[in-house]
Amino acid sequence: MHPLDPLSAGELAAGRAILVAEGLLTATTRVPQVLPVEPDKASVAALVADRRIQYTLLDTATGHARDAVVSVTKRELLSCEDCGEGQPAYLFEEYDLAAEITKASPEWQAAMTRRGLADRVEHAFCAPLAPGYFGRPDESGRVIRSLTFLREDENDSPWAHPVEGLIVHIDLTGRRVLRVEDEGDVPVPPEHGRYGNVPPRTTLKPIEITQPDGPSFTVDGSEVTWEGWRLRVGFNAREGLTLHQVSFQDRSVLYRASMPEMVVPYGDTAPGRFWISYFDAGEYLLGKNGNDLRLGCDCLGVIHYFPAFVADDHGHPVEIPRAICLHEEDYGILWKHTDLDGNAEVRRSRRLVISSISTIGNYDYGFFWYLYLDGTVELEAKATGIVFAGAGHPGSAHRHANEIAPGLFAPVHQHLFCARLDVAIDGDRNSLYEIDVEGVPTGEQNPHGNAFTWRETPLRTEQEAQRHADPAKARVWEIRSADRTNRLGAPTAYQLVPKPSATLMAQPESTVHQRATFATRHLWATPYRADERFPAGDRPNAHPGGAGLPAWTAANRDLVDTDLVLWHVFGPTHIPRPEDWPVMPVDYSGFTLRPYGFCDRNPALDLPSGTAGHCRP
Incomplete structure:
Protein backbone atom coordinates (compact mmCIF):
# COMPACT_ATOMS: atom_id res chain seq x y z
CA MET A 1 0.00 0.00 0.00
CA CYS A 83 -11.44 20.11 19.81
CA GLY A 84 -10.93 23.84 19.62
CA GLU A 85 -13.46 26.55 18.84
CA GLY A 86 -16.36 25.71 16.57
CA GLN A 87 -18.46 22.59 16.19
CA PRO A 88 -17.73 19.35 14.32
CA ALA A 89 -19.60 18.65 11.10
CA TYR A 90 -23.18 17.48 11.37
CA LEU A 91 -24.04 13.82 11.78
CA PHE A 92 -26.43 12.16 9.38
CA GLU A 93 -28.55 11.08 12.34
CA GLU A 94 -28.88 14.71 13.42
CA TYR A 95 -30.84 15.45 10.26
CA ASP A 96 -33.56 13.06 11.43
CA LEU A 97 -33.20 14.25 15.01
CA ALA A 98 -33.83 17.85 14.00
CA ALA A 99 -37.01 16.81 12.19
CA GLU A 100 -38.21 14.76 15.17
CA ILE A 101 -37.62 17.63 17.61
CA THR A 102 -39.37 20.07 15.29
CA LYS A 103 -42.45 17.97 14.70
CA ALA A 104 -42.79 17.19 18.42
CA SER A 105 -42.72 20.87 19.32
CA PRO A 106 -46.06 22.31 20.48
CA GLU A 107 -44.97 25.71 19.17
CA TRP A 108 -44.35 24.32 15.68
CA GLN A 109 -47.64 22.43 15.76
CA ALA A 110 -49.45 25.59 16.83
CA ALA A 111 -47.83 27.55 14.00
CA MET A 112 -48.91 24.95 11.46
CA THR A 113 -52.45 25.01 12.87
CA ARG A 114 -52.58 28.81 12.83
CA ARG A 115 -51.63 28.73 9.17
CA GLY A 116 -54.29 26.15 8.36
CA LEU A 117 -51.68 23.48 7.59
CA ALA A 118 -52.36 21.02 10.39
CA ASP A 119 -53.70 18.46 7.95
CA ARG A 120 -50.45 18.53 5.94
CA VAL A 121 -47.90 17.77 8.64
CA GLU A 122 -47.65 14.05 7.81
CA HIS A 123 -45.43 14.60 4.78
CA ALA A 124 -43.81 17.84 5.95
CA PHE A 125 -40.06 18.03 5.43
CA CYS A 126 -38.16 19.85 8.18
CA ALA A 127 -34.82 20.77 6.63
CA PRO A 128 -31.74 20.65 8.93
CA LEU A 129 -29.76 23.82 8.21
CA ALA A 130 -26.48 25.12 9.59
CA PRO A 131 -27.22 28.25 11.65
CA GLY A 132 -24.20 30.42 10.92
CA TYR A 133 -22.85 32.30 13.91
CA PHE A 134 -24.47 35.30 15.61
CA GLY A 135 -23.27 35.09 19.23
CA ARG A 136 -26.74 34.60 20.67
CA PRO A 137 -26.60 33.48 24.33
CA ASP A 138 -28.77 30.42 23.75
CA GLU A 139 -26.73 29.28 20.73
CA SER A 140 -23.44 28.51 22.44
CA GLY A 141 -23.58 24.77 21.89
CA ARG A 142 -24.53 22.42 19.10
CA VAL A 143 -27.33 24.26 17.32
CA ILE A 144 -29.20 23.79 14.07
CA ARG A 145 -32.13 25.58 12.45
CA SER A 146 -35.04 24.02 10.64
CA LEU A 147 -37.26 25.42 7.91
CA THR A 148 -40.48 23.65 6.96
CA PHE A 149 -41.44 22.51 3.47
CA LEU A 150 -44.60 20.63 2.53
CA ARG A 151 -44.99 17.60 0.31
CA GLU A 152 -48.09 16.22 -1.30
CA ASP A 153 -46.73 12.70 -0.71
CA GLU A 154 -43.44 11.03 0.14
CA ASN A 155 -42.24 11.28 -3.48
CA ASP A 156 -43.00 14.97 -3.92
CA SER A 157 -40.18 17.55 -4.11
CA PRO A 158 -40.42 19.54 -0.86
CA TRP A 159 -38.48 22.52 -2.16
CA ALA A 160 -41.52 23.68 -4.15
CA HIS A 161 -43.68 24.26 -1.06
CA PRO A 162 -41.85 26.41 1.56
CA VAL A 163 -43.75 27.52 4.67
CA GLU A 164 -42.50 31.09 4.71
CA GLY A 165 -41.56 32.73 8.02
CA LEU A 166 -41.56 29.57 10.16
CA ILE A 167 -38.11 29.04 11.69
CA VAL A 168 -37.33 26.53 14.41
CA HIS A 169 -34.11 26.94 16.44
CA ILE A 170 -32.90 23.67 17.95
CA ASP A 171 -30.41 22.62 20.62
CA LEU A 172 -29.25 19.20 19.37
CA THR A 173 -27.43 18.27 22.57
CA GLY A 174 -30.41 19.11 24.79
CA ARG A 175 -32.80 17.69 22.17
CA ARG A 176 -35.09 20.66 22.58
CA VAL A 177 -36.48 23.62 20.71
CA LEU A 178 -34.86 26.88 21.73
CA ARG A 179 -37.54 29.05 20.14
CA VAL A 180 -39.89 29.19 17.19
CA GLU A 181 -40.31 32.19 14.93
CA ASP A 182 -43.66 32.40 13.18
CA GLU A 183 -43.94 35.53 11.08
CA GLY A 184 -46.33 36.33 8.26
CA ASP A 185 -49.10 34.54 6.47
CA VAL A 186 -47.77 34.11 2.96
CA PRO A 187 -49.57 31.29 1.13
CA VAL A 188 -47.62 28.10 0.47
CA PRO A 189 -46.85 27.94 -3.29
CA PRO A 190 -49.17 25.30 -4.75
CA GLU A 191 -47.33 24.28 -7.93
CA HIS A 192 -45.42 21.01 -7.66
CA GLY A 193 -41.72 20.76 -8.34
CA ARG A 194 -41.56 17.28 -9.87
CA TYR A 195 -39.05 16.97 -12.69
CA GLY A 196 -38.44 13.26 -13.26
CA ASN A 197 -41.71 12.34 -14.94
CA VAL A 198 -41.67 14.67 -17.96
CA PRO A 199 -42.32 12.79 -21.25
CA PRO A 200 -38.93 12.55 -23.01
CA ARG A 201 -38.39 14.06 -26.45
CA THR A 202 -37.88 11.56 -29.28
CA THR A 203 -35.89 13.69 -31.72
CA LEU A 204 -32.39 13.16 -30.33
CA LYS A 205 -30.36 10.49 -32.13
CA PRO A 206 -27.90 8.37 -30.13
CA ILE A 207 -24.26 9.34 -29.77
CA GLU A 208 -22.08 6.30 -29.14
CA ILE A 209 -18.62 6.64 -27.62
CA THR A 210 -16.50 3.57 -28.18
CA GLN A 211 -12.84 2.69 -27.72
CA PRO A 212 -12.53 -0.72 -29.37
CA ASP A 213 -8.90 -1.10 -28.27
CA GLY A 214 -9.67 0.08 -24.75
CA PRO A 215 -8.67 3.32 -23.02
CA SER A 216 -5.22 4.90 -23.24
CA PHE A 217 -4.82 5.15 -19.48
CA THR A 218 -3.58 2.51 -17.07
CA VAL A 219 -4.51 2.11 -13.42
CA ASP A 220 -2.39 0.44 -10.75
CA GLY A 221 -4.11 0.74 -7.40
CA SER A 222 -4.54 4.48 -6.90
CA GLU A 223 -1.91 5.41 -9.50
CA VAL A 224 -2.98 6.53 -12.97
CA THR A 225 -0.74 7.00 -16.02
CA TRP A 226 -1.89 8.60 -19.28
CA GLU A 227 -0.01 10.23 -22.15
CA GLY A 228 2.88 11.63 -20.15
CA TRP A 229 0.81 12.22 -17.01
CA ARG A 230 1.24 10.31 -13.77
CA LEU A 231 -0.75 10.89 -10.59
CA ARG A 232 -2.43 9.28 -7.62
CA VAL A 233 -6.15 9.54 -6.98
CA GLY A 234 -7.43 9.97 -3.43
CA PHE A 235 -10.68 10.54 -1.59
CA ASN A 236 -11.63 11.54 1.94
CA ALA A 237 -14.83 12.31 3.82
CA ARG A 238 -14.37 16.09 3.92
CA GLU A 239 -12.81 17.13 0.61
CA GLY A 240 -14.00 14.24 -1.49
CA LEU A 241 -11.78 13.78 -4.55
CA THR A 242 -8.08 14.61 -4.16
CA LEU A 243 -5.13 14.39 -6.57
CA HIS A 244 -1.56 13.61 -5.49
CA GLN A 245 1.92 13.65 -7.00
CA VAL A 246 0.77 14.97 -10.38
CA SER A 247 3.63 14.94 -12.91
CA PHE A 248 3.92 15.60 -16.64
CA GLN A 249 6.68 14.03 -18.71
CA ASP A 250 8.22 12.73 -15.46
CA ARG A 251 8.44 16.24 -13.98
CA SER A 252 6.45 17.37 -10.96
CA VAL A 253 3.58 19.85 -11.33
CA LEU A 254 1.38 19.42 -8.24
CA TYR A 255 2.07 17.59 -5.01
CA ARG A 256 -1.58 17.74 -3.97
CA ALA A 257 -4.78 19.33 -5.28
CA SER A 258 -8.20 19.38 -3.62
CA MET A 259 -11.38 21.32 -2.90
CA PRO A 260 -11.14 21.76 0.89
CA GLU A 261 -13.96 24.28 1.34
CA MET A 262 -16.83 26.13 -0.25
CA VAL A 263 -19.30 28.62 1.19
CA VAL A 264 -22.83 29.37 0.00
CA PRO A 265 -23.84 32.77 1.40
CA TYR A 266 -27.34 34.13 0.76
CA GLY A 267 -28.11 37.80 0.12
CA ASP A 268 -31.68 37.84 1.46
CA THR A 269 -32.68 39.78 4.58
CA ALA A 270 -35.76 37.64 5.31
CA PRO A 271 -35.87 36.03 8.79
CA GLY A 272 -35.60 32.56 7.30
CA ARG A 273 -32.59 33.30 5.12
CA PHE A 274 -30.35 36.12 6.38
CA TRP A 275 -28.33 33.64 8.45
CA ILE A 276 -27.71 31.13 5.65
CA SER A 277 -24.05 30.67 4.74
CA TYR A 278 -23.42 26.96 4.36
CA PHE A 279 -19.87 25.60 4.48
CA ASP A 280 -20.56 22.46 2.49
CA ALA A 281 -17.20 20.83 3.22
CA GLY A 282 -16.67 21.88 6.84
CA GLU A 283 -20.27 21.67 8.06
CA TYR A 284 -21.69 18.84 5.94
CA LEU A 285 -18.67 16.98 4.40
CA LEU A 286 -18.44 16.78 0.61
CA GLY A 287 -16.90 13.31 0.56
CA LYS A 288 -19.29 11.70 3.02
CA ASN A 289 -22.10 12.95 0.79
CA GLY A 290 -20.45 11.61 -2.38
CA ASN A 291 -22.63 10.00 -5.04
CA ASP A 292 -22.41 6.44 -6.28
CA LEU A 293 -21.95 7.29 -9.97
CA ARG A 294 -23.76 5.64 -12.85
CA LEU A 295 -22.39 4.57 -16.23
CA GLY A 296 -23.87 6.47 -19.15
CA CYS A 297 -25.34 9.14 -16.87
CA ASP A 298 -22.70 10.76 -14.69
CA CYS A 299 -19.89 9.54 -16.95
CA LEU A 300 -19.89 8.49 -20.61
CA GLY A 301 -17.39 6.31 -22.44
CA VAL A 302 -14.99 3.59 -21.34
CA ILE A 303 -14.98 4.08 -17.60
CA HIS A 304 -12.80 3.07 -14.69
CA TYR A 305 -14.43 3.60 -11.31
CA PHE A 306 -12.63 4.00 -8.00
CA PRO A 307 -14.50 3.03 -4.84
CA ALA A 308 -14.13 5.09 -1.69
CA PHE A 309 -14.66 4.26 1.96
CA VAL A 310 -15.97 6.73 4.50
CA ALA A 311 -17.19 6.20 8.05
CA ASP A 312 -20.78 6.38 9.25
CA ASP A 313 -21.89 8.19 12.39
CA HIS A 314 -20.64 5.27 14.52
CA GLY A 315 -17.25 4.98 12.80
CA HIS A 316 -18.09 1.89 10.76
CA PRO A 317 -16.78 1.80 7.17
CA VAL A 318 -19.25 2.55 4.39
CA GLU A 319 -18.41 1.95 0.74
CA ILE A 320 -19.27 4.34 -2.07
CA PRO A 321 -18.74 1.77 -4.86
CA ARG A 322 -18.28 4.25 -7.72
CA ALA A 323 -17.15 7.42 -5.95
CA ILE A 324 -14.69 8.52 -8.66
CA CYS A 325 -15.03 8.23 -12.42
CA LEU A 326 -12.00 8.08 -14.73
CA HIS A 327 -12.38 8.30 -18.50
CA GLU A 328 -11.13 9.96 -21.67
CA GLU A 329 -13.07 12.27 -23.91
CA ASP A 330 -12.52 14.08 -27.19
CA TYR A 331 -12.03 17.82 -26.85
CA GLY A 332 -12.02 19.19 -30.38
CA ILE A 333 -8.97 20.63 -32.12
CA LEU A 334 -5.72 20.84 -30.21
CA TRP A 335 -3.73 22.45 -33.03
CA LYS A 336 -4.12 23.05 -36.76
CA HIS A 337 -2.49 24.92 -39.63
CA THR A 338 -3.13 25.15 -43.36
CA ASP A 339 0.06 26.19 -45.17
CA LEU A 340 0.44 28.44 -48.21
CA ASP A 341 0.03 25.49 -50.56
CA GLY A 342 -3.26 24.51 -48.98
CA ASN A 343 -1.86 21.53 -47.06
CA ALA A 344 -3.49 21.15 -43.68
CA GLU A 345 -2.20 19.51 -40.54
CA VAL A 346 -4.64 19.08 -37.69
CA ARG A 347 -4.53 17.16 -34.42
CA ARG A 348 -7.44 16.52 -32.14
CA SER A 349 -7.34 17.19 -28.44
CA ARG A 350 -8.26 14.69 -25.80
CA ARG A 351 -8.49 14.99 -22.07
CA LEU A 352 -8.41 12.64 -19.13
CA VAL A 353 -11.35 13.27 -16.81
CA ILE A 354 -11.27 12.48 -13.07
CA SER A 355 -14.58 13.36 -11.44
CA SER A 356 -16.84 13.00 -8.44
CA ILE A 357 -20.24 14.41 -7.48
CA SER A 358 -21.64 15.28 -4.06
CA THR A 359 -25.20 16.09 -3.05
CA ILE A 360 -25.69 18.46 -0.11
CA GLY A 361 -29.40 18.87 0.54
CA ASN A 362 -30.94 20.58 -2.47
CA TYR A 363 -27.73 21.24 -4.42
CA ASP A 364 -25.48 18.86 -6.35
CA TYR A 365 -21.83 19.64 -7.03
CA GLY A 366 -19.65 17.95 -9.61
CA PHE A 367 -15.88 18.34 -9.45
CA PHE A 368 -14.15 17.51 -12.72
CA TRP A 369 -10.36 17.56 -13.01
CA TYR A 370 -9.12 17.55 -16.61
CA LEU A 371 -5.61 16.68 -17.79
CA TYR A 372 -4.79 17.68 -21.39
CA LEU A 373 -2.27 16.42 -23.91
CA ASP A 374 -0.43 19.76 -23.94
CA GLY A 375 0.32 19.71 -20.20
CA THR A 376 -2.67 21.79 -19.07
CA VAL A 377 -4.63 21.05 -15.90
CA GLU A 378 -8.18 22.32 -15.47
CA LEU A 379 -10.74 22.13 -12.71
CA GLU A 380 -14.40 22.58 -13.56
CA ALA A 381 -17.01 22.78 -10.82
CA LYS A 382 -20.57 22.01 -11.91
CA ALA A 383 -23.38 23.31 -9.71
CA THR A 384 -26.83 21.85 -10.32
CA GLY A 385 -29.76 20.47 -8.33
CA ILE A 386 -32.67 22.49 -6.95
CA VAL A 387 -32.49 26.15 -6.00
CA PHE A 388 -33.42 27.00 -2.43
CA ALA A 389 -36.56 29.15 -2.32
CA GLY A 390 -39.06 30.86 -0.07
CA ALA A 391 -42.61 31.99 -0.62
CA GLY A 392 -44.09 35.36 -1.53
CA HIS A 393 -47.23 36.87 -2.98
CA PRO A 394 -47.39 36.03 -6.70
CA GLY A 395 -46.39 38.94 -8.90
CA SER A 396 -44.82 40.97 -6.11
CA ALA A 397 -41.33 42.46 -6.33
CA HIS A 398 -38.55 41.42 -3.98
CA ARG A 399 -35.21 43.17 -3.84
CA HIS A 400 -33.24 40.09 -2.84
CA ALA A 401 -35.14 37.24 -4.51
CA ASN A 402 -36.55 36.46 -7.95
CA GLU A 403 -39.94 34.86 -8.59
CA ILE A 404 -39.13 31.66 -10.47
CA ALA A 405 -42.60 30.03 -10.29
CA PRO A 406 -45.95 31.40 -9.08
CA GLY A 407 -45.40 32.52 -5.49
CA LEU A 408 -41.96 30.85 -5.31
CA PHE A 409 -39.05 33.23 -4.75
CA ALA A 410 -35.40 32.13 -4.93
CA PRO A 411 -32.89 34.47 -3.24
CA VAL A 412 -29.66 35.72 -4.73
CA HIS A 413 -26.70 33.75 -3.43
CA GLN A 414 -23.16 32.67 -4.19
CA HIS A 415 -21.26 29.39 -4.51
CA LEU A 416 -17.66 30.25 -3.63
CA PHE A 417 -15.26 27.34 -4.01
CA CYS A 418 -11.71 27.36 -2.69
CA ALA A 419 -9.19 25.07 -4.36
CA ARG A 420 -5.99 24.20 -2.53
CA LEU A 421 -3.05 23.72 -4.90
CA ASP A 422 0.17 22.45 -3.33
CA VAL A 423 2.25 23.32 -6.38
CA ALA A 424 5.57 21.66 -7.20
CA ILE A 425 6.80 23.09 -10.50
CA ASP A 426 9.95 21.04 -11.13
CA GLY A 427 10.38 20.59 -7.40
CA ASP A 428 9.35 22.13 -4.12
CA ARG A 429 11.21 25.45 -4.45
CA ASN A 430 8.89 27.84 -6.29
CA SER A 431 8.19 31.58 -6.42
CA LEU A 432 5.02 33.46 -7.34
CA TYR A 433 4.51 36.35 -9.78
CA GLU A 434 1.52 38.34 -10.96
CA ILE A 435 1.46 39.03 -14.69
CA ASP A 436 -0.62 41.96 -16.00
CA VAL A 437 -0.97 43.14 -19.57
CA GLU A 438 -1.08 46.94 -19.79
CA GLY A 439 -1.11 49.67 -22.40
CA VAL A 440 1.85 52.01 -22.85
CA PRO A 441 0.99 55.74 -22.78
CA THR A 442 1.46 57.47 -26.11
CA GLY A 443 4.84 59.16 -26.12
CA GLU A 444 8.49 58.37 -26.65
CA GLN A 445 7.99 54.70 -25.66
CA ASN A 446 4.84 54.44 -27.80
CA PRO A 447 5.01 56.96 -30.63
CA HIS A 448 2.13 55.46 -32.60
CA GLY A 449 -0.15 54.69 -29.64
CA ASN A 450 -0.44 51.00 -30.46
CA ALA A 451 1.98 49.51 -27.95
CA PHE A 452 1.16 47.38 -24.98
CA THR A 453 3.30 45.10 -22.87
CA TRP A 454 3.19 43.02 -19.72
CA ARG A 455 4.32 43.74 -16.18
CA GLU A 456 5.68 41.14 -13.78
CA THR A 457 5.18 41.75 -10.06
CA PRO A 458 6.81 39.36 -7.59
CA LEU A 459 4.49 38.33 -4.76
CA ARG A 460 7.09 37.79 -2.09
CA THR A 461 5.04 37.56 1.11
CA GLU A 462 1.65 36.28 2.21
CA GLN A 463 0.22 39.79 2.39
CA GLU A 464 1.45 40.67 -1.10
CA ALA A 465 -0.10 37.46 -2.43
CA GLN A 466 -3.67 38.32 -1.40
CA ARG A 467 -4.95 39.23 -4.84
CA HIS A 468 -8.03 39.77 -6.98
CA ALA A 469 -8.45 38.64 -10.56
CA ASP A 470 -8.55 41.44 -13.15
CA PRO A 471 -9.81 40.50 -16.62
CA ALA A 472 -9.17 44.05 -17.87
CA LYS A 473 -5.46 43.30 -17.43
CA ALA A 474 -5.61 39.64 -18.55
CA ARG A 475 -4.18 38.89 -15.11
CA VAL A 476 -2.62 35.51 -14.43
CA TRP A 477 -0.41 34.22 -11.61
CA GLU A 478 2.82 32.46 -12.53
CA ILE A 479 4.59 29.85 -10.42
CA ARG A 480 8.27 29.59 -11.32
CA SER A 481 10.79 26.92 -10.46
CA ALA A 482 13.89 27.97 -8.55
CA ASP A 483 15.81 24.91 -9.71
CA ARG A 484 15.23 24.43 -13.43
CA THR A 485 15.33 26.54 -16.58
CA ASN A 486 14.17 25.83 -20.11
CA ARG A 487 16.35 25.92 -23.22
CA LEU A 488 15.87 29.70 -23.45
CA GLY A 489 17.32 30.19 -19.98
CA ALA A 490 14.03 31.17 -18.29
CA PRO A 491 12.68 29.45 -15.17
CA THR A 492 10.25 26.69 -15.98
CA ALA A 493 6.76 27.73 -14.90
CA TYR A 494 3.02 27.16 -14.84
CA GLN A 495 0.37 29.87 -14.89
CA LEU A 496 -2.83 29.87 -12.87
CA VAL A 497 -5.43 31.35 -15.23
CA PRO A 498 -8.59 32.45 -13.38
CA LYS A 499 -12.06 32.70 -14.81
CA PRO A 500 -12.99 35.92 -13.00
CA SER A 501 -16.04 35.93 -10.80
CA ALA A 502 -17.28 37.88 -7.82
CA THR A 503 -15.76 37.36 -4.41
CA LEU A 504 -17.80 37.42 -1.19
CA MET A 505 -20.49 40.11 -1.43
CA ALA A 506 -21.31 40.28 2.29
CA GLN A 507 -20.18 43.39 4.14
CA PRO A 508 -17.00 43.34 6.32
CA GLU A 509 -19.02 43.75 9.53
CA SER A 510 -21.16 40.69 8.78
CA THR A 511 -20.53 37.41 10.58
CA VAL A 512 -20.28 35.48 7.32
CA HIS A 513 -17.48 37.82 6.25
CA GLN A 514 -15.61 36.95 9.44
CA ARG A 515 -16.18 33.23 9.00
CA ALA A 516 -15.53 33.10 5.24
CA THR A 517 -12.72 35.63 4.93
CA PHE A 518 -10.99 33.24 2.53
CA ALA A 519 -13.70 34.09 -0.02
CA THR A 520 -12.83 37.80 -0.08
CA ARG A 521 -9.81 37.25 -2.37
CA HIS A 522 -9.36 35.25 -5.56
CA LEU A 523 -5.84 34.27 -4.57
CA TRP A 524 -3.96 33.54 -1.38
CA ALA A 525 -0.55 31.90 -1.06
CA THR A 526 1.14 30.33 1.94
CA PRO A 527 4.29 28.33 2.59
CA TYR A 528 3.45 24.66 2.98
CA ARG A 529 2.47 23.53 6.45
CA ALA A 530 0.99 20.10 6.98
CA ASP A 531 -1.62 21.36 9.46
CA GLU A 532 -2.90 24.18 7.20
CA ARG A 533 -5.51 22.26 5.26
CA PHE A 534 -8.83 24.11 5.47
CA PRO A 535 -9.15 27.79 4.46
CA ALA A 536 -11.91 28.56 7.00
CA GLY A 537 -10.23 26.56 9.76
CA ASP A 538 -10.75 23.03 11.02
CA ARG A 539 -14.28 23.64 12.37
CA PRO A 540 -16.21 26.42 10.60
CA ASN A 541 -19.52 25.16 12.02
CA ALA A 542 -20.69 27.73 14.63
CA HIS A 543 -17.25 29.35 14.57
CA PRO A 544 -17.13 33.13 15.21
CA GLY A 545 -14.56 33.63 12.47
CA GLY A 546 -10.95 34.56 11.87
CA ALA A 547 -9.65 31.00 11.50
CA GLY A 548 -7.79 29.56 8.55
CA LEU A 549 -6.23 31.80 5.92
CA PRO A 550 -6.62 35.15 7.72
CA ALA A 551 -4.98 33.73 10.85
CA TRP A 552 -2.15 31.98 9.02
CA THR A 553 -1.27 34.85 6.70
CA ALA A 554 -1.15 37.40 9.54
CA ALA A 555 2.45 36.22 10.06
CA ASN A 556 3.24 37.50 6.55
CA ARG A 557 5.65 34.65 5.89
CA ASP A 558 8.16 34.66 3.05
CA LEU A 559 7.12 33.03 -0.23
CA VAL A 560 10.33 33.27 -2.27
CA ASP A 561 11.87 29.99 -3.46
CA THR A 562 9.78 27.97 -1.05
CA ASP A 563 7.30 25.11 -0.96
CA LEU A 564 4.21 27.05 -2.08
CA VAL A 565 0.51 26.39 -1.56
CA LEU A 566 -1.94 28.44 -3.62
CA TRP A 567 -5.56 28.93 -2.57
CA HIS A 568 -7.81 29.96 -5.45
CA VAL A 569 -11.40 31.17 -4.93
CA PHE A 570 -13.93 31.05 -7.76
CA GLY A 571 -17.56 30.27 -8.42
CA PRO A 572 -20.90 31.62 -9.58
CA THR A 573 -22.95 34.43 -8.11
CA HIS A 574 -26.47 33.23 -8.79
CA ILE A 575 -29.50 35.40 -9.45
CA PRO A 576 -32.04 32.61 -9.98
CA ARG A 577 -34.22 32.62 -13.09
CA PRO A 578 -37.36 30.74 -14.15
CA GLU A 579 -35.19 28.42 -16.27
CA ASP A 580 -33.58 27.17 -13.05
CA TRP A 581 -36.87 25.58 -11.97
CA PRO A 582 -37.77 22.84 -11.11
CA VAL A 583 -34.22 21.55 -11.53
CA MET A 584 -31.28 23.75 -12.39
CA PRO A 585 -29.15 23.36 -15.55
CA VAL A 586 -25.47 23.12 -14.68
CA ASP A 587 -23.69 26.36 -13.80
CA TYR A 588 -20.01 25.99 -14.73
CA SER A 589 -17.01 27.62 -13.05
CA GLY A 590 -13.35 26.82 -12.59
CA PHE A 591 -9.79 27.66 -13.55
CA THR A 592 -6.84 26.49 -15.65
CA LEU A 593 -3.25 25.69 -14.73
CA ARG A 594 -1.18 25.80 -17.94
CA PRO A 595 2.52 25.29 -18.68
CA TYR A 596 4.45 28.47 -19.44
CA GLY A 597 7.99 27.68 -20.46
CA PHE A 598 7.71 24.36 -18.67
CA CYS A 599 8.17 22.66 -22.03
CA ASP A 600 10.69 23.72 -24.69
CA ARG A 601 8.08 23.56 -27.44
CA ASN A 602 4.58 22.25 -28.12
CA PRO A 603 4.52 18.89 -26.30
CA ALA A 604 1.73 17.58 -28.53
CA LEU A 605 3.59 17.67 -31.87
CA ASP A 606 3.78 13.88 -31.96
CA LEU A 607 0.04 13.25 -31.90
CA PRO A 608 -1.08 10.99 -34.76
CA SER A 609 -3.05 12.46 -37.63
CA GLY A 610 -6.35 11.02 -38.81
CA THR A 611 -6.90 8.70 -35.88
CA ALA A 612 -9.48 5.99 -36.68
CA GLY A 613 -9.86 7.37 -40.17
CA HIS A 614 -11.86 10.41 -39.14
CA CYS A 615 -9.53 12.95 -40.79
CA ARG A 616 -10.02 12.72 -44.56
CA PRO A 617 -10.18 15.21 -47.45
Missing part, protein backbone atom coordinates in the same frame (compact mmCIF):
# COMPACT_ATOMS: atom_id res chain seq x y z
CA HIS A 2 1.29 3.46 -0.94
CA PRO A 3 1.43 6.11 1.82
CA LEU A 4 -1.04 8.31 -0.10
CA ASP A 5 -3.63 5.63 -0.86
CA PRO A 6 -7.11 6.50 0.42
CA LEU A 7 -8.42 4.73 3.52
CA SER A 8 -9.65 1.19 3.09
CA ALA A 9 -12.57 -0.52 4.80
CA GLY A 10 -10.14 -2.68 6.76
CA GLU A 11 -8.22 0.34 8.02
CA LEU A 12 -11.40 2.12 9.12
CA ALA A 13 -12.53 -1.00 10.96
CA ALA A 14 -9.11 -1.40 12.57
CA GLY A 15 -9.06 2.24 13.63
CA ARG A 16 -12.47 1.92 15.20
CA ALA A 17 -11.35 -1.20 17.06
CA ILE A 18 -8.47 0.78 18.59
CA LEU A 19 -10.92 3.40 19.85
CA VAL A 20 -13.14 0.71 21.33
CA ALA A 21 -10.17 -0.88 23.10
CA GLU A 22 -9.24 2.51 24.54
CA GLY A 23 -12.77 3.04 25.85
CA LEU A 24 -13.34 6.07 23.63
CA LEU A 25 -16.55 4.82 22.01
CA THR A 26 -19.49 4.79 24.40
CA ALA A 27 -23.21 4.48 23.82
CA THR A 28 -23.48 8.25 23.31
CA THR A 29 -20.31 8.70 21.23
CA ARG A 30 -20.70 9.54 17.56
CA VAL A 31 -18.12 10.13 14.84
CA PRO A 32 -18.85 13.26 12.77
CA GLN A 33 -15.64 13.15 10.74
CA VAL A 34 -12.96 10.60 9.89
CA LEU A 35 -9.94 11.69 7.84
CA PRO A 36 -6.64 10.14 6.81
CA VAL A 37 -3.58 11.73 8.38
CA GLU A 38 -1.34 12.09 5.38
CA PRO A 39 2.34 11.43 6.12
CA ASP A 40 4.91 14.18 5.73
CA LYS A 41 6.54 14.63 2.35
CA ALA A 42 9.82 12.99 3.39
CA SER A 43 7.97 9.85 4.49
CA VAL A 44 6.06 9.73 1.23
CA ALA A 45 9.27 10.09 -0.78
CA ALA A 46 10.80 7.24 1.23
CA LEU A 47 7.61 5.15 0.83
CA VAL A 48 7.30 4.90 4.60
CA ALA A 49 3.67 4.19 5.35
CA ASP A 50 2.64 4.63 8.97
CA ARG A 51 -1.07 4.71 8.20
CA ARG A 52 -2.87 7.06 10.58
CA ILE A 53 -6.49 8.13 10.94
CA GLN A 54 -8.00 11.12 12.74
CA TYR A 55 -11.40 10.53 14.32
CA THR A 56 -13.53 13.40 15.59
CA LEU A 57 -15.50 12.05 18.55
CA LEU A 58 -18.66 13.78 19.74
CA ASP A 59 -20.44 12.91 22.97
CA THR A 60 -24.04 13.57 21.99
CA ALA A 61 -25.10 13.63 25.65
CA THR A 62 -22.80 16.52 26.59
CA GLY A 63 -21.69 18.09 23.31
CA HIS A 64 -18.04 17.48 24.23
CA ALA A 65 -15.85 16.87 21.15
CA ARG A 66 -12.34 15.45 20.82
CA ASP A 67 -9.94 14.58 18.01
CA ALA A 68 -8.29 11.18 18.34
CA VAL A 69 -5.43 10.01 16.10
CA VAL A 70 -4.69 6.31 15.77
CA SER A 71 -1.99 4.40 13.93
CA VAL A 72 -3.51 1.40 12.21
CA THR A 73 0.01 0.32 11.27
CA LYS A 74 1.12 0.11 14.90
CA ARG A 75 -2.39 -0.62 16.23
CA GLU A 76 -2.23 2.12 18.86
CA LEU A 77 -3.79 5.39 19.95
CA LEU A 78 -1.38 8.25 19.32
CA SER A 79 -3.31 11.21 20.75
CA CYS A 80 -6.69 12.38 21.97
CA GLU A 81 -7.27 16.09 22.46
CA ASP A 82 -10.25 18.37 22.95
